[in-house]
Amino acid sequence: MDKAIQNTVYLGVVLIALFVGFFAGYLVSSRNNIGQNPSQNLTANMSAFVRLPPDGVKVAQGLVSPCGANEALATHNCGIANSIKSTIIAQLAAGQSIEQVRQSLITLYGEKIFMK
Numbered sequence: 001m002d003k004a005i006q007n008t009v010y011l012g013v014v015l016i017a018l019f020v021g022f023f024a025g026y027l028v029s030s031r032n033n034i035g036q037n038p039s040q041n042l043t044a045n046m047s048a049f050v051r052l053p054p055d056g057v058k059v060a061q062g063l064v065s066p067c068g069a070n071e072a073l074a075t076h077n078c079g080i081a082n083s084i085k086s087t088i089i090a091q092l093a094a095g096q097s098i099e100q101v102r103q104s105l106i107t108l109y110g111e112k113i114f115m116k
Contacts, residue, residue, distance in 0.1 A: 010094060017090035021050070021083025049077045050085040059088050059101045064115050072115065 052060060052074055060074040065081035073081055084105065091101040105113060 010091075010096075013090045013094050014087055017083070017087040021079065021086040050082040050089070052085050052088060053092070055092050055098055056085065056088045058098050059092070059105070060085070062115050063102075063105065063113050066109050066112055070116065073113075 057074050060072070063073040064070050065073050065076040065078060065084070067076075067078045067080040069076060069078065071081075073084060088101055088105075091104065092098075096104075
């Protein structure tokens with residue numbers, strides 16, 4: 001496949017994954033009724049949790065969600081973390097290696113994505 005076409009396909013997959021992640025985060029946050037039953041709020045937030053496959057866990061190892069919570073990316077449940085996890089899944093499905101996907105996240109988010 002031509003490199004330009006491959007890059008275009010890659011960009012398209014990443015944009016779709018980001019859109020899905022942000023949309024899922026929006027849906028979860030809009031269903032969260034603050035001040036009502038706290039256990040229902042927790043259940044609503046957990047419904048959109050994006051679970052990484054084994055290779056995705058390897059990509060996320062040692063990385064944190066850049067939302068500022070300083071929690072492990074693989075297990076954190078916020079819109080940003082879920083969006084990134086969706087991107088990881090999409091990039092792996094597109095045939096990128098674990099190291100390529102990891103490097104793309106480091107390039108995009110810089111040092112703040114590393115666990116302290």
